[in-house]
Amino acid sequence: MKNSHIIPEFIYSSLYDEKHRFHEISDDVKKKNKMSQKGIREKLLCSECEQHLSKYERYASLVLNGGFSLSVRNEGRLVHLGNIDYQQFKLFALSVLWRAGVSNLSVFSQVKLGPHEEKLRVMVLNDNPGTEYQYPFILSPIIHENKVQEALIVAPTWTRLENHYAYRFVFGGIAWVFVVSGHKAPKFIIDASINREDELTMIPWELSNLRFITDMAQELAQQDKL
Template sequence: MTGICGLCKEEKKLCHSHIIPEFFYKNIYDHYGRFYEISTDEDSRVNFEQKGAREYLFCEDCEQHLNTNETYVNQFFFGRTEIDMTIYDEYAVVENADYKKFKLLQLSILWRASITSHSFFRDVDLGEEVEKQLREMILEEEPGDPSFFGCNINMIKLPKGLDANFFTSPDIFEKDDKLAYRFVFSNMVWIFFDPESKIDESIEQTFIKPDGQIIINQMEFQQLPFLTEFVKELKEAGKLEEVAKFTKKEET
């Protein structure tokens, strides 16, 4: 497919681009390389998917441009990069992250979610002016300040008996003069705060800093009411039983 690349804005052959990088999906695939797509709608069916949300967005050159930062963050989270990390009861402190690569990856996820027409990301709309600003930053490899769409990362600690890997549609929420976009993937919650919001110091200190420090919170599943309510609705709609039947059938 030929079209205007979303990043360089040149007319080229477009790739079937992921909105959320593919490596974040790796933990939700079954042994057939598929994952379950589930809705709380009682009339919907449980569907199999083999790839995450994609759209024809970027040319091959720009895919490679984005991939530089994706590769680094993939290695950061999945064990191929030496990380100077101290783990405490409720959070972990990383001291040696690559600020430029990590921050640009964060901004690119938010930007891609805003420019895509995929319905999974329908609640993310930054507006043309901000989208243009982010596109230029990503293209020119300028990560900006830590507080510019600063991202608070939280690892989800699941209770015993809940074997799941959550990947939900991002949403927008406002609370106490804060406007934020919340993404859940690979059992992590990434919360991007609007630069105009009044951010508490306790939140701002978790953003990645130019010296490479990141504070990653660990949150109990019960501390996330939007997820506990989602699971409750799935149970009430009989979707969890439906998934269990699919899984049992595949294993026999």
């Protein structure tokens, strides 16, 4: 087994200092904060599986870091993006969700996929992104003082969206909200998620309005970890 990243290494680039270290803040009262030189990893995948996922990571890295020319259309608060490959980008996102679900690390302990774990594994292994109705996700850039907060990674948490289980990740300056359900997700989620026309809709949010992040920050501050 390889030392595998759950959140891909390229996501951590904005966190590193001049010595290639980043500040890892623990929400465990028994653990101290520490400096790390690599993103969070564990013995998880074989070399072949790592190679299989790397093609999706490379594509997502280009999309998220401006390596592709995307079409952009603003409509009020909404940002509509085009020219994003449905298969590659969705499989990147689902691979992160699946890895978090099978991880033994405590930071990913809230991601419990149940029967969806095997379904996601097979989809990713077979390069099958599924239909637009299967495992849709919303992307919300996180804004503070008019800047996207790229240097922010938060432990994923679960929530409910109209009686569906959903998992919230924060990385790459974006809140990723995945709906994991055997039933059709609400229309507003499917409409915003990436579609087979290679389009998706982002909904930017001010950091101070994201309660699950601000509540966590307050708890860490009470532990003198911020």
